[in-house]
Amino acid sequence: MTLNTFKSAILSVLFLATSFSGFANENSDPQEDKEFNAKDMIMHHVKDAHEFHIITLNEGKEDQKDISIPLPIILWTDNGLVTFMSSEFHHDDTGHTIVEKDGMKFVKSHEKIYQLNADAHAVEFDSEHHPTNAVAPLDFSITRNVFMMWVSIVVLLLIFIGAARRYKKSEDNVPTGIAGFIEPLVVFVRDEIAKPMIGEKKYRRYMPYLLTVFFFIWINNIFGLIPILNGANLSGNIAFTMTLALFTFIITTFSGNKNYWKHIFWMPGVPVPMKIFLMPIELIGIFTKPISLMIRLFANITAGHIIILALMSLIFIFKTVAVAPVSVAFSLFIGIIEIVVTAIQAYIFTVLSALYFGMATEEEHH
Amino acid sequence: MTITGIAAIGAGLAAIGAGVGIGKIGGSAMEAMARQPEMHGKIQSSALILAAFVEAVALFGVVAALIV
Amino acid sequence: MDLITPGFGLVFWTAITFLCLLFILRKFAWKPILGAVEDREEGIKKALASAENARKEMENLHADNERILNEARAEREALLKEAREIKSKMIADAKDEAQAQASKIIEQAQAAIESEKKAAMTELKNHVATLSLDIAEKVVREELSNKDKQIQLVESMLGEAILN
Numbered sequence: 352m353t354l355n356t357f358k359s360a361i362l363s364v365l366f367l368a369t370s371f372s373g374f375a376n377e378n379s380d381p382q383e384d385k386e387f388n389a390k391d392m393i394m395h396h397v398k399d400a401h402e403f404h405i406i407t408l409n410e411g412k413e414d415q416k417d418i419s420i421p422l423p424i425i426l427w428t429d430n431g432l433v434t435f436m437s438s439e440f441h442h443d444d445t446g447h448t449i450v451e452k453d454g455m456k457f458v459k460s461h462e463k464i465y466q467l468n469a470d471a472h473a474v475e476f477d478s479e480h481h482p483t484n485a486v487a488p489l490d491f492s493i494t495r496n497v498f499m500m501w502v503s504i505v506v507l508l509l510i511f512i513g514a515a516r517r518y519k520k521s522e523d524n525v526p527t528g529i530a531g532f533i534e535p536l537v538v539f540v541r542d543e544i545a546k547p548m549i550g551e552k553k554y555r556r557y558m559p560y561l562l563t564v565f566f567f568i569w570i571n572n573i574f575g576l577i578p579i580l581n582g583a584n585l586s587g588n589i590a591f592t593m594t595l596a597l598f599t600f601i602i603t604t605f606s607g608n609k610n611y612w613k614h615i616f617w618m619p620g621v622p623v624p625m626k627i628f629l630m631p632i633e634l635i636g637i638f639t640k641p642i643s644l645m646i647r648l649f650a651n652i653t654a655g656h657i658i659i660l661a662l663m664s665l666i667f668i669f670k671t672v673a674v675a676p677v678s679v680a681f682s683l684f685i686g687i688i689e690i691v692v693t694a695i696q697a698y699i700f701t702v703l704s705a706l707y708f709g710m711a712t713e714e715e716h717h
Numbered sequence: 718m719t720i721t722g723i724a725a726i727g728a729g730l731a732a733i734g735a736g737v738g739i740g741k742i743g744g745s746a747m748e749a750m751a752r753q754p755e756m757h758g759k760i761q762s763s764a765l766i767l768a769a770f771v772e773a774v775a776l777f778g779v780v781a782a783l784i785v
Numbered sequence: 786m787d788l789i790t791p792g793f794g795l796v797f798w799t800a801i802t803f804l805c806l807l808f809i810l811r812k813f814a815w816k817p818i819l820g821a822v823e824d825r826e827e828g829i830k831k832a833l834a835s836a837e838n839a840r841k842e843m844e845n846l847h848a849d850n851e852r853i854l855n856e857a858r859a860e861r862e863a864l865l866k867e868a869r870e871i872k873s874k875m876i877a878d879a880k881d882e883a884q885a886q887a888s889k890i891i892e893q894a895q896a897a898i899e900s901e902k903k904a905a906m907t908e909l910k911n912h913v914a915t916l917s918l919d920i921a922e923k924v925v926r927e928e929l930s931n932k933d934k935q936i937q938l939v940e941s942m943l944g945e946a947i948l949n
Contacts, residue, residue, distance in 0.1 A: 541822075
């Protein structure tokens with residue numbers, strides 16, 4: 352019962368907010384001279400942010416009001432750790448509002464936090480976009496993406512530990528409830544990804560990683576598509592994909608057997624000049640594999656977001672409602688494709704990781 | 718023409734190449750599936766993997782366009 | 786450019802979060818789920834194997850049954866044959882015995898008849914002899930009462946007797 356009310360509350364908030372949120376800040380008044388900038392809007396949505404922006408009321412007017420969820424900012428400066436809430440910047444993203452903590456002055460400009468020099472009042476940049484009067488401290492802030500990542504792992508834990516509990520309850524291991532939904536997916540990862548790519552004998556060791564990475568990417572891809580989350584574009588963030596690709600790279604490298612390294616440094620079955628020629632190529636290949644994993648996921652998800660937002664921006668670029676049906680129809684179409692892409696990209700990342708593990712652990716067979 | 722414009726053209730060219738490649742993969746996969754419907758699952762998954770490899774090329778183009 | 790520069794903070798948090806997720810899920814989700822799935826698959830495999838075994842056993846049993854049935858059938862056949870043989874032998878024996886008995890009876894009968902016949906003959910002979918003696922006596926008496934006739938007889942007898 353409580354679960355149901357909780358569910359309906361979440362859903363109502365979601366739908367209500369959807370209608371306002373996504374395009375709130377570009378809903379500029381045509382009377383104002385402020386030109387709508389599609390690129391800025393899109394970049395704002397695709398990139399990470401230090402606060403959860405919901406809506407801007409009365410934009411451009413005297414009583415402009417931003418409604419957003421503040422998130423903690425954690426900075427590692429020369430003088431140690433500094434923490435404060437992002438609300439202290441008062442939604443300023445231009446680098447003019449100064450927050451003073453522990454005798455240090457911080458400003459936020461284009462979602463980057465800078466520590467101003469003692470005499471400066473606003474961050475200034477040179478032509479290369481490097482700050483001239485400030486330094487950027489290491490930013491460990493709980494940003495929008497980190498926050499969404501934690502929401503996603505809470506959801507994942509609820510789903511999967513709940514599913515695992517279902518098995519314990521039933522004596523004969525019959526999947527019921529959520530387990531009935533989860534089990535085919537888990538079996539899919541095992542039978543269609545791990546077993547054919549790694550092999551019947553060794554796949555067991557990699558199952559936890561493959562399953563975790565598959566569901567982690569998938570759920571974050573899906574979360575990225577939900578408008579209220581305001582483009583918390585976690586799986587379309589290169590830091591996220593880089594971390595996961597790095598894990599795949601580390602596991603591949605550490606599980607590489609003699610045969611794998613032999614194929615890289617001294618390719619068997621080809622003449623010696625060819626061996627020498629192949630060595631650098633194979634060596635580069637070790638690194639291009641995870642890099643392509645990183646780029647693929649990042650670019651696919653980001654491109655999807657950009658396309659949907661760009662189609663929606665057409666309404667504001669042409670400044671007419673007449674384009675709206677076309678925009679909405681196209682972005683709906685792309686949105687449906689994106690739903691498929693969420694699963695496909697999670698699958699591709701997992702399958703390629705499994706393929707690399709399979710290559711690393713393959714036994715000599717000639 | 719600005720450097721961004723040139724980069725965009727480059728990304729577009731990469732996309733053309735990848736489009737042709739994925740088109741060929743998709744076409745051949747369809748043909749193979751029609752010829753051997755019992756291999757449907759295997760063909761589909763390997764076609765997806767191959768498409769991902771080809772697509773990566775286009776995505777490198779996109780990233781290159783983003784860098785400049 | 787900004788878009789493809791990984792932020793250090795996010796890398797840090799992602800790594801930590803992912804590792805935590807990996808370890809928690811491995812312990813509390815993947816192990817029980819995969820274990821349950823494998824257990825079930827193992828159970829199904831076992832059930833199939835036992836069904837196969839049962840099927841084989843049934844087949845064996847069936848074959849056994851068939852064999853026993855065949856044996857029984859053969860035995861019955863043999864028994865019947867034997868019975869038939871015995872029957873025919875008994876019949877034959879009975880026949881032979883009857884034959885023998887019959888011939889014996891006939892022989893005895895014949896022998897009896899023969900002896901009876903002989904006895905009868907003897908009796909007859911004796912009878913005839915006495916009769917003829919009587920007749921002869923009478924005849925002789927008759928004959929000898931007359932002298933002429935006696936001479937005549939003697940003469941005829943002498944005439945008859947060939948002296949050689």
